[in-house]
Amino acid sequence: MHLNETDFGDAVPVEGYGPGFFRIGGQVHEGPVLTGMGGTRPWLGLEEEAPLLALAGHIDVLFVGTGAEIAHIPAPLRKALEEAGIGVEVMASPAACRTYNVLVSEGRRVALALLPV
Template sequence: MKLQPDKSDAPTLTAHGPGWVAINNEKVTRSVVVGSHGERMDWQCSRFEDLEARHFEQLAGLDAELIIFGSGSRIRFPRPAWLRALIERRTGVETMDTPAACRTYNILASEGRHVVVALLIEDANQG
């Protein structure tokens, strides 16, 4: 039986709401990539319609075992062509709405897995 420590050093997504997430209690209002090994960077997109293959190529370079794509307030799937770089590296990708992505990332990160979450944070006033 493998025992896991009670506390993880991975960044934690501590809250979320329309147009924002909190990373270790710091409110972030733009799209962001967070990894369980301490990775954190802006993700240069503010609408699903702005996404391109280059956004997912950026994620492929992080060498995570799983990428979680939080697609915003509702689930929207990336085009298969956008995922080519991840598929070529045999990196798993899961798509879900941003609140579900936050929860899933926290669970997997707390298990010690190398997981990365890419969160599309849309302007709360859109739509």
């Protein structure tokens, strides 16, 4: 078997997560976070839509991790993101992390908004 190291380019993968935290690019971030090509930053959660809308034109898809279980995001938030041209995929945070890592490794224009598990 031959293993190849994954090249994430300028993006930083999610390396791990646990109760209340995410490890991204070797740093631990507590609470909700937003990550993508522009780096990783704290996020206030589903009520803070401005930084998500600022991604318009820079990404094609935003993965929203809703914690340990999949949950709906507020309809007005989904509508605003879609009207801004951002595709939205909602899933549990562990699945969102895995999906984001795969697509980032392929060079896709994606971002990740995460609520902790």
